[in-house]
Amino acid sequence: MKCLTIAWKDFMIRFKDRRGFMLMILMPLILTFILGSALGGVMGEDATVFPKTNLGIVWKDDDPLARQFIRDVLQSRDLKPYIHIKMADSREALEEHIREGSIDAAIVFPNGWSRDLNNGKLKGLTILADPGKSLQSDILQTLSQTFMDRAETTAVSTKTVLSVAVDSGPEQMAGLSQEVADELKQAAQQQWHAVEEKSVGQKPVSGMQYYAAAMAAMFLLFNMMNGAKSFIHERETQTLARLFSTPTGKTSILIGKFLGTLYFAVAQFLIFMLATRFLFGVNWGDNALQTLSVGAAFAVAVSGLSMFIASVIHTEKTADVVGGIGVQILALLGGSMVPLTLFPDMLRQIAHIAPNTWALTSLVDIMGGTAWSALALPIGVLAGIGAAAVTIGTWRLQAR
């Protein structure tokens, strides 16, 4: 397998190149550290799923529904680490606490909140928040509305079913009542389980994690340029002609060049992943196989593109210029500099033309926890880009 010999030669040349090593391995580590540390507050746990919140509550009459909301929602297993509850006597006291900054937001339960439940319409909660903490306010609004909708639906359903049951005969009422109550209770619990399941994939991703993925996606892009340059350099120094004068097929030589870039890209990703894990404690997610699959698919994409670029560019100087600008544009468009979530919708859609967008979003998804089914498309797209680019590139180079 001469293509493997060529690939290994290319890999070793790049691996031993000190300047290349600095650019491809050390630089992304340094940038990850700088960006991850500097922008951690913006990107991190504090801003991702639920910001840590000091929540004030006014709850005067020990209302059972309010108790259930506090116990099952605000202090549930998932939210308890983020919400610290502080009781207060009055709305005025809460407003004072907010002004002082000792709490971020507050909920005022109406007196006899659960009394209106039988009518199927609960009174709305009053939510107070520091104007600068609108995110907390929005989340509390959503949580309370969801809880109220569920409670109202359960109450109305029970009432309706029971009235039907009464019409069907008093002797069956007690049993039916119990059965419906049990089923609704189960349904209510299932709904909460569904919410819990949905929270998988929504683990907070810290700034350090995001920028580790972003830098991996960005610096793997440099393999497009380096792979193409390696090919052009061999052409200029006549080693490529010498290779073609050996009893080695053209396809084997071209595949060898592709594999050389692929080897390095995969190694670069692995080294970077391990280095960020052990140096900065970056958690790349619970499923290493998913991370490696995305990394490998992205490596295939950049290696394939390197062959395509080699087939359309003729000099190393052009490759340097085009590659340098191209990588920067792709890095910017793909969210390696500025998080994709901050992009306008249209730009976010356009960003999908960049392979690093697919890689970065997938890596971040894996960090937050995601299913294989969600990764099928990005892995397919990346592998497809790689396969198409290497096919076209090899075909064009063979024709020369």
Next chain:
Amino acid sequence: MLQVIELKKSFGGKPVVKGVSFSVDKGEAFGLLGPNGAGKSTTISMICGLLKIDGGDVRVNGLSIKKDPMAVKRKIGIVPQDIALYPTMTAKENLVFWGKMYGLKGREAKAKADRVLADVGLSDRANDKIETFSGGMKRRINIGAALMHDPELLIMDEPTVGIDPQSRNHILETVKRLNEQGMTVIYTSHYMEEVEFLCERIAIIDHGEVIALGTKTELCNRLAGGTVIQLKVDPIKERFIQRLKTMEAVANVKIVEEDRIEVFVTRADAALSQIVALSLEHRVQLLSLNVKEPNLEALFLQLTGRSLRD
């Protein structure tokens, strides 16, 4: 061993090689002479299978490069004009790599690399990177890479360009030794003395055509007025020059400087005594006299009107 049959190649409609034909016997050292742009490298590239042949064929031991390129390539070792090596790899790594490209396996390639390093006199630099080598050392490894698979036919395309005399001598001695051991060699150069030193037969190429082919003696015999008698005289008299030109053994007379004349003669022995007699007769003092035997440079000049290094 090698037959080059009516080889043709055009680039952009412009013919560069126009039906080149020659053959090389097994164990022979064959020289390909020509100025830059004559079509030597294009011819070599077609022989090696690097360039698609537009017309004609190349056969190595009866195998056609067009029909069985891989089998032909296995028999050939090519030393390109450029240093086609990987500068950041060591000498040994380079040799092992090129050996593997010719099908050698790991240990076999390493052992062969050691032998080749000894052959080119660089065993002590085996583990140094090529980028640390002098031009001459690089050229030697460049040759070594072509020897890794013990080729039957070694093709060398101007292998001594831009190197010091010591490395040049080493290379020439190495090639001579390989040829004496039975390796067939095709050597292209525009250094006449290298070709004369190494090769038994020579083809002179110009404008994509073989304009002369034969042994050195055969070629020089074709040279009209091949011997040059250089005279330093005092004074140069017009009538003396005219009489020189009418002599039977003289082909041409050229005034080189104000007191120097070059007389191109077909037979030096006959011409010498007549020139001396003529100088006495015209009272022209002969200050010095030097006889230059015919050479390929003169032949090339006569055939093309240009110097080889033009």
